[in-house]
Structure formats: C-alpha cells, structure tokens
Amino acid sequence: xxxxxxxxxxxxxxxxxxxxxxxxxxxxxxxxxxxxxxxxxxxxxxxxxxxxxxxxxxxxxxxxxxxxxxxxxxxxxxxxxxxxxxxxxxxxxxxxxxxxxxxxxxxxxxxxxxxxxxxxxxxxxxxxxxxxxxxxxxxxxxxxxxxxxxxxxxxxxxxxxxxxxxxxxxxxxxxxxxxxxxxxxxxxxxxxxxxxxxxxxxxxxxxxxxxxxxxxxxxxxxxxxxxxxxxxxxxxxxxxxxxxxxxxxxxxxxxxxxxxxxxxxxxxxxxxxxxxxxxxxxxxxxxxxxxxxxxxxxxxxxxxxxxxxxxxxxxxxxxxxxxxxxxxxxxxxxxxxxxxxxxxxxxxxxxxxxxxxxxxx
Amino acid sequence: xxxxxxxxxxxxxxxxxxxxxxxxxxxxxxxxxxxxxxxxxxxxxxxxxxxxxxxxxxxxxxxxxxxxxxxxxxxxxxxxxxxxxxxxxxxxxxxxxxxxxxxxxxxxxxxxxxxxxxxxxxxxxxxxxxxxxxxxxxxxxxxxxxxxxxxxxxxxxxxxxxxxxxxxxxxxxxxxxxxxxxxxxxxxxxxxxxxxxxxxxxxxxxxxxxxxxxxxxxxxxxxxxxxxxxxxxxxxxxxxxxxxxxxxxxxxxxxxxxxxxxxxxxxxxxxxxxxxxxxxxxxxxxxxxxxxxxxx
Numbered sequence: 001x002x003x004x005x006x007x008x009x010x011x012x013x014x015x016x017x018x019x020x021x022x023x024x025x026x027x028x029x030x031x032x033x034x035x036x037x038x039x040x041x042x043x044x045x046x047x048x049x050x051x052x053x054x055x056x057x058x059x060x061x062x063x064x065x066x067x068x069x070x071x072x073x074x075x076x077x078x079x080x081x082x083x084x085x086x087x088x089x090x091x092x093x094x095x096x097x098x099x100x101x102x103x104x105x106x107x108x109x110x111x112x113x114x115x116x117x118x119x120x121x122x123x124x125x126x127x128x129x130x131x132x133x134x135x136x137x138x139x140x141x142x143x144x145x146x147x148x149x150x151x152x153x154x155x156x157x158x159x160x161x162x163x164x165x166x167x168x169x170x171x172x173x174x175x176x177x178x179x180x181x182x183x184x185x186x187x188x189x190x191x192x193x194x195x196x197x198x199x200x201x202x203x204x205x206x207x208x209x210x211x212x213x214x215x216x217x218x219x220x221x222x223x224x225x226x227x228x229x230x231x232x233x234x235x236x237x238x239x240x241x242x243x244x245x246x247x248x249x250x251x252x253x254x255x256x257x258x259x260x261x262x263x264x265x266x267x268x269x270x271x272x273x274x275x276x277x278x279x280x281x282x283x284x285x286x287x288x289x290x291x292x293x294x295x296x297x298x299x300x301x302x303x304x305x306x307x308x309x310x311x312x313x314x315x316x317x318x319x320x321x322x323x324x325x326x327x328x329x330x331x332x333x334x335x336x337x338x339x340x341x342x343x344x345x346x347x348x349x350x351x352x353x354x355x356x357x358x359x360x361x
Numbered sequence: 362x363x364x365x366x367x368x369x370x371x372x373x374x375x376x377x378x379x380x381x382x383x384x385x386x387x388x389x390x391x392x393x394x395x396x397x398x399x400x401x402x403x404x405x406x407x408x409x410x411x412x413x414x415x416x417x418x419x420x421x422x423x424x425x426x427x428x429x430x431x432x433x434x435x436x437x438x439x440x441x442x443x444x445x446x447x448x449x450x451x452x453x454x455x456x457x458x459x460x461x462x463x464x465x466x467x468x469x470x471x472x473x474x475x476x477x478x479x480x481x482x483x484x485x486x487x488x489x490x491x492x493x494x495x496x497x498x499x500x501x502x503x504x505x506x507x508x509x510x511x512x513x514x515x516x517x518x519x520x521x522x523x524x525x526x527x528x529x530x531x532x533x534x535x536x537x538x539x540x541x542x543x544x545x546x547x548x549x550x551x552x553x554x555x556x557x558x559x560x561x562x563x564x565x566x567x568x569x570x571x572x573x574x575x576x577x578x579x580x581x582x583x584x585x586x587x588x589x590x591x592x593x594x595x596x597x598x599x600x601x602x603x604x605x606x607x608x609x610x611x612x613x614x615x616x617x618x619x620x621x622x623x624x625x626x627x628x629x630x631x632x633x634x635x636x637x638x639x640x641x642x643x644x645x646x647x648x649x650x651x652x653x654x655x656x657x
Binding site: 058059064067083086087088089173175212213214228275344348351352356361 | 394396397398399400432433434437438499500501522604605606607608613616618619620621622623
C-alpha cells in the first residue's frame with residue numbers, strides 16, 4: 001500500500017512538473033465564453049488550457065492581493081483593475097507578443113484608459129451595461145401595458161416593487177453596481193465619492209428591500225429564463241443569455257433588457273496578466289488568440305456582450321451588432337456613466353451600508 | 362529518549378498546525394490595511410533580523426479590536442451564530458438520538474449495514490449535497506413537486522433562502538456527528554440493566570429516562586459538541602441555503618475579507634470567534650478526559 005502511495009505521489013509530481021511548462025491557467029467570469037474557443041486555443045498552440053470561473057470581482061481581487069494565485073490570465077472589471085494595478089498585482093503587457101492588438105477599438109480604449117492609463121496592463125475583453133431584465137408578459141400582467149420597463153422607477157419605486165414582489169425580483173449582490181444606480185435614480189452623481197451623497201442611496205434601497213427576493217450575481221440568469229422571477233437588476237449580456245435560454249426552452253417566457261433611461265453604468269472587463277503568472281509567455285499567446293477578430297466575434301456571438309475589438313465587428317451576427325441593448329446607439333451611449341473605485345475608508349462605509357440594507361443590521 | 366520522542370511528535374504537530382497559523386492570524390489582526398500584496402502592513406522583514414522583529418512589534422496595535430466593539434453588527438452576528446448553533450444542536454439531537462437508539466437496538470447482523478448507511482453520504486462532496494438541498498427546497502423544487510402531488514400544498518414553497526433552510530441544511534450535514542457517538546455509547550450498554558429495571562417495577566418509559574439516557578450521556582455530550590462547535594463558524598450552508606438576512610459570523614468574516622479587503626479586521630473577527638469557541642472546546646476535552654478516566 002505504501003509503495004503504491006509513493007508511486008502515485010511520484011507520478012503526480014511528474015505530471016505536474018511536465019504540465020507546469022505547458023499550461024496556461026485562465027480565470028474568467030462564469031458563462032463568459034464560447035467553450036469551443038478553448039479547444040481551438042489548445043489545438044492551435046499545443047498548450048494545455050486550465051479554465052476556471054468566478055462570479056464576483058471581490059473573490060478575484062482577494063486572490064490577486066494574496067499573491068501566488070497561479071493564474072496566467074485574469075479578468076477584473078475596470079474599477080477593480082485600477083486598484084489592483086496600484087497594488088502592483090499585474091505586469092505590463094509585451095506589445096511585441098501581441099500582433100493582434102491593432103484589432104482593438106479606439107472608442108473603447110479611450111474609456112478603459114480611465115482605469116489603466118495608456119492601456120499598458122490590460123486589454124478589453126467585453127463591456128456592457130448594468131440594467132433591468134424583465135419577463136415582459138408577467139410584468140405587464142401585473143403593472144399593465146405601460147409598465148416602466150425601461151426606467152429605474154420599475155425597481156426603485158416601492159409601489160411598483162410591492163406588486164412585482166409576487167412574481168419575484170433579484171438584484172445583483174454588488175454594492176458598486178446597485179448604489180450608483182440608486183443615486184442616478186434620485187438625480188445624484190452616480191460616481192460620487194462623497195459619503196453624505198452615498199448615504200442618500202440607503203433610504204431608496206431600504207424602501208424596496210422587503211420586495212427583493214434575493215441579492216445574487218449569477219443565479220438570476222436561470223431564474224429569469226425559467227420564469228422563477230420576473231425582474232432582475234443585472235448585467236446586460238447575462239439578461240440576454242436568459243432571453244436566449246428561455247427562447248430555446250420554448251417555455252413561453254419572453255425576456256427583455258433595457259439600460260435605464262435615467263442613465264446606466266457602463267463597465268469594462270479587462271484581461272490582464274498577474275505579476276507572478278507562472279507562464280507569461282502562454283498568457284500573451286492567450287491574449288493574442290482572444291484578440292483575433294474571428295475568435296473575439298465568436299465569443300461575443302455566444303455570450304451576447306459587446307467587445308472592444310473593432311475588427312471583430314464584421315463577423316458579429318446581426319442579433320448582436322444590430323441590438324442596441326448590446327451595441328448602444330449614440331443617444332444611449334451618451335446616457336451611460338462609468339464608475340471609479342472607492343478609497344478603503346469609503347469602501348468600508350459602503351460595504352457596511354450594503355450589509356445594513358440587506359440584513360437590516 | 363523514546364519517551365521524549367513520543368511527547369515531541371504530537372506537540373510538534375500542534376505547533377505546526379495550530380500555534381503557527383494562529384500566531385500569523387493574530388499578527389495580521391494587529392496590523393493595518395494597505396493597498397499592496399499582501400494587503401496589510403507592516404510585514405515581517407526577515408533580512409533585518411532581530412531589529413526587524415522589534416520594528417514589527419512596535420507597529421502593531423489593537424485598533425481593529427476596538428473597531429469591532431464600535432459597531433453593533435459584530436456582536437449581533439456572534440449572538441445570532443450562537444443562537445443558530447444552539448437551536449441546530451438541539452434539533453440534531455432530537456433527530457439523531459432515535460436513529461442511534463434504533464441502530465443500537467437492531468439485530469447485531471444489521472448494525473454494520475446501518476452504520477454504513479449513516480456514513481455513506483460522506484462519500485459525496487459536502488458542497489454537492491448542499492446544492493442538492495437547494496434543488497429540493499427551491500420554490501418549485503423536488504419537495505414542492507412531491508407535496509403538490511400528494512395535494513398537501515398548492516402554492517410554491519418559501520423555504521429556500523430562509524433560516525428554516527439553514528436549519529435543515531445544518532441538521533442534515535451534522536447528523537452523523539451526533540448519531541455516531543450516541544450509538545457508540547448505547548451499543549456498549551448492558552441490556553440486562555433495562556430488564557432489571559423493569560423487573561423492579563419500572564415502566565418502559567421511566568426505564569428509558571432512568572437508565573438509557575444517563576448511560577448514553579457521554580455520547581450525547583460528545584455529539585452536541587461535535588455539532589455545536591463547527592456550526593458557529595459555518596459559512597457554506599448559510600450562504601447557499603440562507604437568505605440575505607441570515608446573519609452569521611462566517612458570512613461577516615467573508616465580507617470583511619472579500620468586500621472590504623480588510624484582512625486585519627477579518628483576522629480580528631476570526632480571533633474573537635476562536636476565543637468564543639475555546640470555552641466549549643475546553644469543556645469538550647474535559648468531558649472526554651473524565652470519560653476516559655471513568656472507563657479507566
């Protein structure tokens with residue numbers, strides 16, 4: 001038995017040793033890629049791809065700040081990326097290893113420079129908005145034909161929420177998404193870093209809290225698709241994925257996504273290479289692979305998020321490039337706002353407020 | 362020499378697996394937040410040698426512990442965890458005791474099979490079993506399908522995302538830890554004691570209360586501690602089965618770590634949790650010791 005155990009250990013060590021040189025480890029959001037791309041990458045490069053997923057920036061950031069995550073490519077959202085760059089978590093990209101970088105879209109690069117000046121540390125993977133997903137049939141049944149499905153009034157007006165509670169409402173469990181929206185609803189600056197202004201979001205959220213069934217950042221996709229809930233405050237592409245899943249299931253559920261007319265948060269998920277990545281060479285290969293116009297288009301066509309790749313646009317299906325919920329028109333684009341990180345003290349205040357809103361303590 | 366080695370091995374074990382991690386967490390709890398890797402300061406500078414350690418110690422303070430007393434959230438979360446752990450322990454005992462009793466009373470050739478059935482769920486990942494409960498308790502989940510088939514309910518259940526679901530999850534998960542020690546105690550019991558009690562005019566019920574319960578006391582106590590202690594710090598069950606308003610210290614700790622990225626405060630919360638647990642752990646150890654001496 002003992003010999004067997006030792007042989008096994010030796011074999012495992014051997015496999016790990018060999019694989020170490022050949023592996024690229026990617027840590028990306030859940031439901032965020034066409035998985036056939038992963039096989040294609042392995043076939044093209046001969047590298048073994050280890051692909052893990054997460055559903056919150058907080059989890060990713062903790063891994064980055066602990067160091068030694070073992071990942072070669074990670075995908076933080078812009079405001080989180082900015083703080084992690086400041087903490088020294090990422091290495092600068094080597095442009096000479098990224099010949100496809102010319103495919104990127106300057107319109108998006110200008111905006112991501114807010115978080116990563118000169119885009120030295122990251123490339124844009126996908127971007128989108130945070131808004132309202134509704135089960136059109138159910139919401140109209142409850143609130144009538146003229147239900148304000150394109151307005152924050154739907155989710156922040158207690159009168160609407162009280163009625164919607166019976167068919168189920170989910171909010172993202174992400175204070176940095178929900179609090180700015182509540183501020184936008186009452187006409188304050190959603191990106192405010194003034195504690196007194198942020199405090200004003202509290203009563204707005206507390207008033208509707210009793211009618212929110214759950215705060216969660218990924219369950220709403222399936223819950224919307226199978227009709228378990230009728231409203232979700234969530235990410236654009238996720239809601240559109242729910243729309244597709246419902247259409248595939250032919251269960252009579254019709255889902256729609258709207259960026260709220262009061263303004264919607266525009267966010268950017270950026271691919272970056274941790275400073276201690278075991279295989280930076282392979283990481284660059286992965287980034288370059290992703291920036292290939294057809295590959296990037298395949299990813300967007302699958303997940304229904306817009307990307308920061310100009311060259312990919314000719315390969316996008318009409319359902320994606322032609323949908324203003326994904327690629328907003330000029331007017332909507334004007335109405336979008338971005339968000340910058342809180343300092344640690346304010347972050348604590350915001351997290352504390354979030355706990356109070358959610359649990360009443 | 363041999364004697365020394367015998368003592369040294371378990372102590373080295375304790376030192377490496379308990380004391381060193383504890384000291385690391387204690388040290389972080391006395392540090393301050395910093396935007397760096399790792400996200401706290403100061404860190405120990407080994408190259409500076411003894412001076413490095415002195416510098417480090419001079420920069421540590423109890424600020425984070427003071428902070429914990431200033432916000433009602435923390436003691437409310439500790440109290441709520443204690444309450445949930447206490448209720449769960451009682452429920453687990455109420456469910457577990459009859460099972461252990463039934464097993465000990467079963468024909469001897471059946472006991473290994475029954476024991477196997479109690480242990481069997483451990484062969485599946487704990488996480489998967491908790492996810493299975495999400496499927497069972499969901500508003501239109503397996504339980505609802507079953508109950509509506511029987512005609513007992515006609516509207517979707519509201520169990521998942523409530524404290525009720527948390528209790529169900531905890532009782533289910535920790536049940537074997539309650540059953541096994543009670544079963545071990547009951548199995549050793551001499552049946553003739555019950556016969557003697559009945560011969561002397563005891564009813565079956567009072568024989569149970571006067572003979573069986575006291576003789577299984579050590580098993581009950583061991584089982585209760587084995588359930589109570591891990592339940593206080595439980596994180597997975599409340600976060601998967603509980604709702605947004607389920608307040609437990611494990612969740613608060615997660616939030617300090619992940620949302621606030623404040624490792625020092627998170628470590629302070631963990632140290633206090635440990636101090637709270639030291640009391641039941643010491644009591645448990647004493648109980649085990651007394652029992653060993655009694656069997657001596």
